[in-house]
Amino acid sequence: MTNDDVETFEQHRSTLMGLAYRVLGSTADAADAVQDTYVAWLQADKDAIRSPGAWLTTVCTRRSIDLATAANRARVSYVGTWLPDFVHTSSEDDPGDHAALASSVTTAFLLLLDRLTPKERAAYLLREVFDRSYAEVASALGMQEPACRQLVARARRNVGRPDVRHHTPRERQQDLLRAFRRAVAAGSTDALARLLADDVALHADSGGKVPTIRETLHGRDAVVAFVESTIGPSWRQHVLQDAEINATFGLELVDHDRVTAAVSFAFDQTGQVSDIFIMRNPDKLARLDAAHLN
Numbered sequence: 001m002t003n004d005d006v007e008t009f010e011q012h013r014s015t016l017m018g019l020a021y022r023v024l025g026s027t028a029d030a031a032d033a034v035q036d037t038y039v040a041w042l043q044a045d046k047d048a049i050r051s052p053g054a055w056l057t058t059v060c061t062r063r064s065i066d067l068a069t070a071a072n073r074a075r076v077s078y079v080g081t082w083l084p085d086f087v088h089t090s091s092e093d094d095p096g097d098h099a100a101l102a103s104s105v106t107t108a109f110l111l112l113l114d115r116l117t118p119k120e121r122a123a124y125l126l127r128e129v130f131d132r133s134y135a136e137v138a139s140a141l142g143m144q145e146p147a148c149r150q151l152v153a154r155a156r157r158n159v160g161r162p163d164v165r166h167h168t169p170r171e172r173q174q175d176l177l178r179a180f181r182r183a184v185a186a187g188s189t190d191a192l193a194r195l196l197a198d199d200v201a202l203h204a205d206s207g208g209k210v211p212t213i214r215e216t217l218h219g220r221d222a223v224v225a226f227v228e229s230t231i232g233p234s235w236r237q238h239v240l241q242d243a244e245i246n247a248t249f250g251l252e253l254v255d256h257d258r259v260t261a262a263v264s265f266a267f268d269q270t271g272q273v274s275d276i277f278i279m280r281n282p283d284k285l286a287r288l289d290a291a292h293l294n
Contacts, residue, residue, distance in 0.1 A: 008052050009041050015130070016060045018105075022125050023064040023118065025084035025110050027287045029071060033063045057132075058140040061122050065141075068118035079208025081216060083277055084110040085284050086262050089247045103167060104129045105246045107277045108266035112159050123148060124155035168267040173249040176265060176273060180251065181240060184232050189224050196220045197272035207281035210260075223276065235261070245288075259285050 016037060020030035037060040041052075049055045075082055084107055103109070104125075113121050123141060126132040132140070138148035179191035202223045206212040217223050239254040245264040253261035262285060266275035279285060 005042060005046065009038055009056070012053055012056050016056060019057070019122075019125060019130060020060055020064045021085075021087070022104065022110065022113065022129065023061075023121050024068050024071065025114060026071065027085045027087060029067050030064070033060055033067055036063050054136060054139065057126070057130075057136075061126065061140045062142070065118040065122055068121065072118070079206070080212070080214035081203050081205050083107060083203060083205035083279060083284075084114070084246075085287055086245045086250075086264060086277075086279050088289055089244050101247050106248055106266060107246050107264050108275055109159075110246075116155050116158060120151055120155040120158075123151045124159060127152045128156065166269055168248070168271060170249070172267065172271045173265070177242065177249055177251060180227075180263070183224075183227050184235050184240060187228060187232050189228055192227065193220060193224050195273050196223060197268055197270075197274050200273055200275065202226060202276040202278070204278040205281050205284065207283065209282055210280050212278070212280045259288065261285075262288065 013034065016034050017030055020033040021027060024030050024033065037056055040059050041056060044055070046052075086107070087105070089101060089105070113124070116124065119141060123137055126137045126140060127134065134145050134149055134152070137152065138145040141148060141151075143151070176192075176195050179195055183189045183192040198220055199218065200220055200223050202213075202217040204212040204214075206214075213226070217226055235253055238260070241252050241254055243250050243252045243262065245262060248264060248266075250262060250264040252259045252263075260280070260282075262279040264277045264279075265273055266277070268274045
């Protein structure tokens, strides 16, 4: 191992982490995929590698696919609703970079990706998010290019909802945060109700480790009632602080300096809230700061 080897890898680390996280929906599993790629890189014959970036992407992609396949099998026994790990992002980044990030790491988008097979997921991400050529994608997946094109086309049809990758104006997101805070603090839900789509859904992930709903709630009336009867009374005694989660404005519930819940939102193209995502799983909350993504 040389300093140049380490430096070369570090130049690609955040991109590899971003790819692995989008494939896996887990920062812990993504970190494992990146670490496995690092070990393989240190052991590789560098003289035989023409493009370090392409080589690292290939190794990380294939390891992520293996881990995603194993995770899909293990998730059969997951208690309640599964949500991708939340990650902190920063709106202080370059606006163009932040908009690009926001289009591919929102919780709603990651849940759509999760409907694809791991190989479809990887192919779509490499082509549509990381802008790799079909030849590069095919090489990373060990496929012929025509078959790779079909794989990406099939994934694109399943992920092609334009509302999932659009970016909601910050002012609209701030309006929602104010309305949600008011609903929690004072039990006043009128402003919140006006911002919710008729078919809004509320999802909560506890992993069976803390109390929460296990089934998704559907419809404005059901969601508002849940905020009034459950979230408000149990949350208003704690600190509710702003946070940027998966490139959208969200909130974190803090109890004695510990984050015990995090809330993220998804909007439809009219600016109405289509989904509310609540993370209560303490293992996932502990990993909120675990990733820096490209």
